[in-house]
Amino acid sequence: MIKVVMDCFGGDGSPRANADGAIAALGKNADLYMILSGDEAQIKEALSGKKYPAERLEILHAPTVIGCDEKPTEAIRAKRDSSMMAAAELLRTDETVAGMVSVGSTGALIAATTLRVGRLPGVMRPAFCPILPTMTGGIVGICDSGAVVDCSPEMLKQFAVMGSVYLQSAFGIESPRAALLNIGTESEKGDKLRKETYPLLEQLEGVNFVGNMESRDLLTGKYDLIVCDGFSGNVLIKTTEGACLEMLKMLKKNIYSSWKYKLGALLQKKMFSQIKEFMNYQNYGGSVILGARKTVVKGHGSSDARAIEVCIDQVCRAENARMNEKISEALSGHTAS
Amino acid sequence: MIKVVMDCFGGDGSPRANADGAIAALGKNADLYMILSGDEAQIKEALSGKKYPAERLEILHAPTVIGCDEKPTEAIRAKRDSSMMAAAELLRTDETVAGMVSVGSTGALIAATTLRVGRLPGVMRPAFCPILPTMTGGIVGICDSGAVVDCSPEMLKQFAVMGSVYLQSAFGIESPRAALLNIGTESEKGDKLRKETYPLLEQLEGVNFVGNMESRDLLTGKYDLIVCDGFSGNVLIKTTEGACLEMLKMLKKNIYSSWKYKLGALLQKKMFSQIKEFMNYQNYGGSVILGARKTVVKGHGSSDARAIEVCIDQVCRAENARMNEKISEALSGHTAS
Numbered sequence: 255m256i257k258v259v260m261d262c263f264g265g266d267g268s269p270r271a272n273a274d275g276a277i278a279a280l281g282k283n284a285d286l287y288m289i290l291s292g293d294e295a296q297i298k299e300a301l302s303g304k305k306y307p308a309e310r311l312e313i314l315h316a317p318t319v320i321g322c323d324e325k326p327t328e329a330i331r332a333k334r335d336s337s338m339m340a341a342a343e344l345l346r347t348d349e350t351v352a353g354m355v356s357v358g359s360t361g362a363l364i365a366a367t368t369l370r371v372g373r374l375p376g377v378m379r380p381a382f383c384p385i386l387p388t389m390t391g392g393i394v395g396i397c398d399s400g401a402v403v404d405c406s407p408e409m410l411k412q413f414a415v416m417g418s419v420y421l422q423s424a425f426g427i428e429s430p431r432a433a434l435l436n437i438g439t440e441s442e443k444g445d446k447l448r449k450e451t452y453p454l455l456e457q458l459e460g461v462n463f464v465g466n467m468e469s470r471d472l473l474t475g476k477y478d479l480i481v482c483d484g485f486s487g488n489v490l491i492k493t494t495e496g497a498c499l500e501m502l503k504m505l506k507k508n509i510y511s512s513w514k515y516k517l518g519a520l521l522q523k524k525m526f527s528q529i530k531e532f533m534n535y536q537n538y539g540g541s542v543i544l545g546a547r548k549t550v551v552k553g554h555g556s557s558d559a560r561a562i563e564v565c566i567d568q569v570c571r572a573e574n575a576r577m578n579e580k581i582s583e584a585l586s587g588h589t590a591s
Numbered sequence: 592m593i594k595v596v597m598d599c600f601g602g603d604g605s606p607r608a609n610a611d612g613a614i615a616a617l618g619k620n621a622d623l624y625m626i627l628s629g630d631e632a633q634i635k636e637a638l639s640g641k642k643y644p645a646e647r648l649e650i651l652h653a654p655t656v657i658g659c660d661e662k663p664t665e666a667i668r669a670k671r672d673s674s675m676m677a678a679a680e681l682l683r684t685d686e687t688v689a690g691m692v693s694v695g696s697t698g699a700l701i702a703a704t705t706l707r708v709g710r711l712p713g714v715m716r717p718a719f720c721p722i723l724p725t726m727t728g729g730i731v732g733i734c735d736s737g738a739v740v741d742c743s744p745e746m747l748k749q750f751a752v753m754g755s756v757y758l759q760s761a762f763g764i765e766s767p768r769a770a771l772l773n774i775g776t777e778s779e780k781g782d783k784l785r786k787e788t789y790p791l792l793e794q795l796e797g798v799n800f801v802g803n804m805e806s807r808d809l810l811t812g813k814y815d816l817i818v819c820d821g822f823s824g825n826v827l828i829k830t831t832e833g834a835c836l837e838m839l840k841m842l843k844k845n846i847y848s849s850w851k852y853k854l855g856a857l858l859q860k861k862m863f864s865q866i867k868e869f870m871n872y873q874n875y876g877g878s879v880i881l882g883a884r885k886t887v888v889k890g891h892g893s894s895d896a897r898a899i900e901v902c903i904d905q906v907c908r909a910e911n912a913r914m915n916e917k918i919s920e921a922l923s924g925h926t927a928s
Contacts, residue, residue: 325779389837400774403782437737437825442662445740445822469826470833485782488774489806489826496807497834500726508866514858521855525845532841 264358275562326361353549390475423575601695612899653677663698690886727812760912873898
C-alpha cells in the first residue's frame with residue numbers, strides 16, 4: 255500500500271480537478287491510498303456522485319488555503335490550518351505516508367518541504383526537477399528549476415547526483431547524460447559558478463557528466479539532465495514554455511488570416527492536435543522536489559485531473575523505485591569520498 | 592561621410608558575404624565609406640567582377656584570422672595581424688572611423704573592444720544588446736546577452752541606461768519599457784543580484800522601469816528592453832532561438848509524414864515563408880556592444896550579405912543618432928546623482 259496525501263486547493267481547477275485526479279489514480283492503482291487535505295465540505299462536494307473506492311480515500315480537514323500572492327515563509331507559519339500545511343504536517347509525522355502532491359503556491363511548497371518535511375541526510379538544499387519532452391521523443395530533466403536561486407558549486411554537484419538518481423529510478427534511464435547549463439560548450443566557458451562547478455562534475459563518480467550545454471540544445475534529445483542554478487533553470491524552462499506557446503499562437507493567428515491557410519490547417523487537424531498533445535506539459539507530470547525526506551510533487555497551477563493523476567503516479571513510481579533511499583546512498587558516497 | 596571598418600573574416604560565408612554586404616550597404620548609402628580588413632588577395636577576389644563605388648571602399652591588409660576556438664585574450668594578443676585586430680586597431684587610432692562590424696569570434700571581439708577600442712567614460716563593462724522580433728510586430732532588446740557573465744547590481748543599472756538610450760536613438764522608441772529578468776513579477780522575487788538591483792532600477796531617472804519580467808513573456812511585446820546579467824541573458828536568447836527552431840523542425844517532420852499534411856502545407860506555403868522571414872534573425876541585425884567608445888556590431892557567424900548589410904546600417908544609425916554621446920551623457924547624469 256502506498257499512501258499519498260494531496261493538497262486539494264491552490265490550483266485553478268481546485269478542488270474538483272484534484273478530486274477527479276485522485277479518483278482516476280485510485281482506479282488505476284489498487285495499491286494506492288489517498289488522503290485529500292482541505293476544506294472537508296468542499297472536498298465532499300467535489301467527490302459527490304463520483305464512484306471511487308471509499309476504503310482507500312480519506313479527507314484531512316484543513317479550512318484555509320495559502321494563496322500564490324502570500325509570502326511563503328510567513329504563510330507557512332501563519333496558516334498551519336491550510337490544506338498545504340496540513341498535508342505537509344501529515345507527511346512529516348506519519349511515517350506510513352510516502353509522499354505529497356500540491357498544485358498550490360510554489361514558494362510555500364518549497365518552504366514547507368524544506369522546513370516541515372525536512373531534507374534527506376546530507377542534502378544542502380532540495381531542488382525542483384521538472385521534465386520536458388524532447389523533439390526526439392525522449393525526456394529531459396532540469397535540476398534546479400527555481401527552488402534555489404543562489405547556488406554554490408557544491409549544491410550544483412548535489413543537483414547532478416539527485417537528478418541522475420531520479421531519472422534512473424523513476425524513468426529507467428540507465429546512465430542519464432548530465433550536462434551543465436552554460437553559455438558555450440567549451441570547458442572553460444561561463445561565469446564564476448560554472449567555472450568552479452565544471453571540475454567538480456568532471457570528477458563526480460556515478461554521474462555521467464557529458465560537459466557543458468548551450469541552452470539552444472535543450473530540446474534536441476542530446477541530454478537527459480540539465481544541471482543549473484534555480485535562477486537560470488527557471489529562465490530556461492519558462493523561456494522554452496513561452497517561445498513554444500507564442501509560436502503556436504502566431505501560427506494560429508496566421509492560419510486564421512486566410513481561407514486558404516484555414517483549409518490547409520483543416521487537412522492538418524490531426525497533426526496539430528498530436529503536436530499539442532505532445533507539448534502538453536500536463537502529460538509529463540509535475541516537478542519533483544528532490545532531496546526532501548519524502549517525495550513531494552509540485553503540479554502546475556492549471557493542472558487538470560489528468561495532470562494530477564500523473565503527479566500522483568510520480569510519487570508511486572519514486573516510492574516503488576526507492577528513490578529517496580538511493581539519493582541518500584549516492585550522496586553519502588560522495589560526501590565520504 | 593560615415594566611415595565603417597569591417598572585419599571580413601571569421602564568419603561561415605566570409606569573406607564573400609562580408610564583401611557583398613558592404614557593396615549592398617554602399618549602394619544604399621551614398622554617405623558611407625567602407626574599410627574591409629583581412630587578407631587583401633582574398634578580399635580582392637571576393638570583390639572581383641562586382642560593381643561598387645571604388646572611391647568609397649578600401650582594403651586594410653591583415654593576413655591572419657582569429658578562430659572561434661581560440662582563447663579570446665590570448666588570441667587578441669598573439670594575432671595583432673588578424674582581420675579583427677587590424678580593424679579594432681584602426682577603430683582605436685583613427686578618429687574618423689565611426690564603428691566596426693565583425694562576424695568573427697564573439698569572445699575575441701568583446702575582448703578587443705574592451706581592451707583596444709576602450710570604453711566610454713564611466714562605463715564599467717561594455718554589454719551586448721541583441722534585438723529580437725516580438726509576436727506583436729515590435730522588437731525587444733536584451734542587455735546583456737553574454738558579454739559580462741558575473742555582474743554587480745551597478746552593472747545591471749548601467750545596462751538599463753545604455754539599452755534604453757540605444758532603443759531610443761537607433762529605433763525611435765520614445766520611452767522604452769525596461770524590465771528586469773526575474774523568476775517572478777513580484778518585486779521581492781529573485782536571487783541576491785536581482786533583489787539588490789530592483790531598488791536601483793526603481794530609483795533610476797530617465798529609465799522607464801516597469802518591474803520584473805518572467806522569461807515566458809519575452810516575445811509577447813509587453814517589454815522593449817530586458818535587463819539581465821550576461822549568463823541568464825545568454826540562456827534567454829539561446830533558449831528562444833532553440834525552442835523556435837525545434838518547433839519548426841518538428842512541424843516540418845510532421846508535415847512530411849503524410850500526403851494530406853503536405854497538401855495542407857502547400858496551401859500555407861506563403862504563410863510559412865512569411866513566418867520564416869519574420870523569425871530570420873538576419874533581418875534584425877547584430878548585437879551592438881553598448882558602452883564601447885565607438886559603435887561595434889557583432890553579427891551572427893552565419894550572416895549572409897543581407898545580414899551584414901543590416902549590421903553596417905546599425906553603425907550608421909547609431910552614428911546619426913549620436914548614440915555614444917547620449918550614453919555618456921545619460922551615464923554621467925547617473926554617476927553624478
